[in-house]
Amino acid sequence: MPLFFVLRDSGGNTAATLGMMAVMLPVFFLGMYEKNGQPMEKLLSYYVQSRFLRPKIRPYKTNNYYAILMKGGMTHDSVLEKDR
Template structure:
């Protein structure tokens, strides 16, 4: 009999479509190809073949990173959002403030019979 290993955590299993790539990776790589290939073919006559190939790689790099990069199960856009929130939106030092109830002044009210807070007035 043949044995097949089944992972315990099935949430980490991703559906592969074509060439062992996920749908997200195929879309991002398609966008990269749609941006990079026209740039190469339109600019290789003007700036040379090697410079056009370098420019194509630089234009395709962000889409490739969005397709392939993953840290702790989070895609690149969520990692970038978390970095921006921590570095720029939230304050760097969180203030710890406690409301001390004993430092507040107590409001003294007169009770019936001329007493203040349950004690008799001195005459």
């Protein structure tokens, strides 16, 4: 709204209206966008959390039982003791 009054003094009503529409349309489309029932604000917050706020490397370690079987039947306990 303030953009309209700033542009109206220098360019007239038509230029001010077009300038206001050019600024408002992208914001309007972001407000109306939904994906899987979630608004754009939620999607952006999830993106920021996963990209910047949460750690990249997971803090836990998994045991690959398939690799244990392929090594020739080593027992689970001996593999765990080797990792410690």
